[in-house]
Amino acid sequence: MSAAPTPADPAGAGGAAGPGHGRWTGEAVVDLDAIAANAALLVQRAAPAAVMAVVKADAYGHGLVPAARAALAGGATWLGVAQLAEALALRAAGVTAPVLCWLWAPGQDVRAAVAAGVDLSASSAQAVGILAEAARAAGRPVRLHLEAETGMGRGGATPADWPDAVRAALAAHEQGLAELVGAWSHLARADEPDHPSAGQQREAFEAALAAARELGATFPVRHLANSAALLTDPRARYDLVRPGIALYGLSPGGGVGTPAQLGLRPAMAVRTRLALVKDVPAGQGVSYGHTHTTDRPTRLGLVPLGYADGVPRAASGVGPVAVAGGRTTVAGRVCMDQFVVDLGGLPGAGRAAAGDVVELFGDGAGGGPTAEDWAAACGTIGYEVVARVSARLPRRYTGTAGAPVGGHPATGQEG
Known part of the structure; x- marks a missing residue:
């Protein structure tokens, strides 16, 4: 150009x-081959962790379905979205890969997402209960991820509320209404690789996982890392990483590097x-x-x-x-x-x-x-x-x- x-x-x-x-x-x-190439690079960097390509907000403006398909072609095996409508649009387009939707509110119709096999996140015992009832109505268990508050100050169950959320998830599982798939959190300052908050959040996440184990809950998919953490902190990768902006060829922050330095293609x-x-x-x-x-x-x-x-x-x-x-x-x-x-x-x-x-x-x-x-x-x-x-x-x-x-x-x- x-x-x-x-x-x-x-x-x-x-x-x-x-x-x-x-x-x-x-x-x-929009260059779909660039998205696929970026996904392939991120898959290589994240290994052995799997890669969830974040395609929320119409794939950061690049086009939900085309970008999702390109990311999967590049080796991503999961997709992540914020809104229920985004998850259902992927399913309607024939995308069968695991899709996690993490942002919904009481009063929304989550039954359709459960019925479509969409993974759904919960940050409280109340939210787990709503998903369990949706699973009952859908006639299949919800694929459940619990979000822990580790310092972002946004979504996630606080350390005080986390045990109740875990107990609710276990109860739903025992009733055949929930499959315990994942536990996760989100980093607030991963684009500042030298800032101590990332380490503090990792410790808080480990504490939440330990508390869940003490209650009898284990989660096969643990995920914490966004683009910045994927690229800078192997300790944050766990079982799954969630790159967003890097997938589209942009840097998650100046402290992480330029796209050229990171090998990304806008x-x-x-x-x-x-x-x-x-x-x-x-x-x-x-x-x-x-x-x-x-x-x-x-x-x-x-x-x-x-x-x-x-x-x-x-x-x-x-x-x-x-x-x-x-x-x-x-x-x-x-x-x-x-x-x-x-x-x-x-x-x-x-x-x-x-x-x-x-x-x-x-x-x-x-x-x-x-x-x-x-x-x-x-x-x-x-x-x-x-x-x-x-x-x-x-x-x-x-x-x-x-x-x-x-x-x-x-x-x-x-x-």
């Missing part, structure tokens, strides 16, 4: 049609085309509030993507963009559907025209911006940059990882 792809470059333009030649003004291009690129190019004089205010004013006669380019497409409003004045043979930044405020770039000084400014390809981020090859460049500019993290790419921006898939023979990689449909 060049720093500034042009319509004359089919690879840079995203294929024969290219971004903005359909019903929408741009596209997110899987998403966001591209569009200039909608308008025009010459303006010095002193021209740009976009709402005129937070940018031209300091010389220059050329402005109108980029037809905005915060409704997932471009952070925080990118106003700072978001990096590849266009006209070089890199520039957003000029003025990001609007709902569009933003402006000042093309002055770029190598191809004099030849720039409506229809030229603009790349917001990609794999960084050739000096183009990456999702992590956007995160740094906007004061956020790469996770948010890719996950917030709106459904209004269509996904186009490249690569064949996870596709059935003769099938389309995105849908799995034959033909």
Whole structure:
């Protein structure tokens, strides 16, 4: 990928049609082979622990089902999601691998997930009871994981509540309503490899496992490590690891390493085309509030993507963009559907025209911006940059990882 792809470059333009030649003004291009390659690398690093590919939030914006299939093709053997609807969508698409769903609330219909063989998490005796009743209604035991609070301060049973949750799980198991599959927790600061909290959380997790054993409960699948812990702390890997962001080729944090240092391939690129190019004089205010004013006669380019497409409003004045043979930044405020770039000084400014390809981020090859460049500019993290790419921006898939023979990689449909 060049720093500034042009319509004359089919690879840079995203294929024969290219971004903005359909019903929408741009596209997110997702490389399924990159996801599979990242999964394979993580499988190798995690061994002998198994790998659960976390595909929550529409696979961090990459597409739930295509990304799940690609991760499984790369060697992951489990999938992880936050929402019941995500788990059921995987099952509806024919995905039969173990799927863990960890975020649900009383009042939701968990029976369908139990009936579909989805693994479900509980953090309290009350939650175990709800799942047991759902299992009774579904006519099959729930595949149960208990989450322990070890210092994250979010989900999980506290040390005081953990024994009651374990007893409830044992009771459900004795009644044939629950299969005790896993015990797990989540690390708060694994992206800071030298911080003592990870070790403290491991100790708390071991204490929870010991307490469960004393009550007569054993869990064949123990899991704690996210992407950062998988890559930096072999002691946190246990039986199963849960990489998310690394699966999509981004780093879980600066302290862990860059994608290149970790051997990861960013899987998403966001591209569009200039909608308008025009010459303006010095002193021209740009976009709402005129937070940018031209300091010389220059050329402005109108980029037809905005915060409704997932471009952070925080990118106003700072978001990096590849266009006209070089890199520039957003000029003025990001609007709902569009933003402006000042093309002055770029190598191809004099030849720039409506229809030229603009790349917001990609794999960084050739000096183009990456999702992590956007995160740094906007004061956020790469996770948010890719996950917030709106459904209004269509996904186009490249690569064949996870596709059935003769099938389309995105849908799995034959033909």
